[in-house]
Amino acid sequence: MASFNLDDYIRKVPDFPKKGILFYDITSVLASPEAFKFCIDKMVEIYEGKQIDAVAAIEARGFLFAAPYAAIMRIPLIPIRKKGKLPGVTLSKKYDLEYAQAEIEVHSADVPRGKRVLLTDDLIATGGTLNAARSLLLEGGAVVPEIFGIVGLPFLNYRQILDPTPVTTLITYDSE
Numbered sequence: 001m002a003s004f005n006l007d008d009y010i011r012k013v014p015d016f017p018k019k020g021i022l023f024y025d026i027t028s029v030l031a032s033p034e035a036f037k038f039c040i041d042k043m044v045e046i047y048e049g050k051q052i053d054a055v056a057a058i059e060a061r062g063f064l065f066a067a068p069y070a071a072i073m074r075i076p077l078i079p080i081r082k083k084g085k086l087p088g089v090t091l092s093k094k095y096d097l098e099y100a101q102a103e104i105e106v107h108s109a110d111v112p113r114g115k116r117v118l119l120t121d122d123l124i125a126t127g128g129t130l131n132a133a134r135s136l137l138l139e140g141g142a143v144v145p146e147i148f149g150i151v152g153l154p155f156l157n158y159r160q161i162l163d164p165t166p167v168t169t170l171i172t173y174d175s176e
């Protein structure tokens, strides 16, 4: 386990979805039961002993890692989705992308007031999406003590925007 190299299982796809972007693809992690289990085991290990009452994840790749974690830890999973996908009463938040705006939503009834929610995604780039997701959870009255991603791209300065919430990733890369 100690010698496991997660980097071997992350496919790097140049110029996807557009020229100049190096896309870090985690479908190759999912295709390897060892690599997938390594990630989930690490999540369990990292937050063991910290009080985590629920886990929130961002559509769609964030769900893939948060869902098994929630089932193992026997805690609720809070899906954060793109606008228009959730049928119930929602809280919503608009945020800026490089050239456009996006909007994410959460069922307000799913946000546990006063509870500690671990916020997760597959990859953290600028941190813009997680920042908006954190605002939603805080607006709903939850506490967000920690943020987790499988992959981090710290050169895009996500720590700055996500400050003061501690951010943990299993692997980081220094270029895109």
Ligand code: AMP
Pocket (backbone or CB within 6 Å): 021, 022, 023, 024, 025, 058, 061, 121, 122, 123, 124, 125, 126, 127, 128, 129, 130, 158, 176
């Ligand atoms: P951001 O809001 O900039 O942190 O990025 C939001 C989402 O875009 C994350 O959920 C990632 O899944 C995806 N993403 C951004 N950059 C990359 C990349 N270089 N490779 C793979 N996914 C990316």
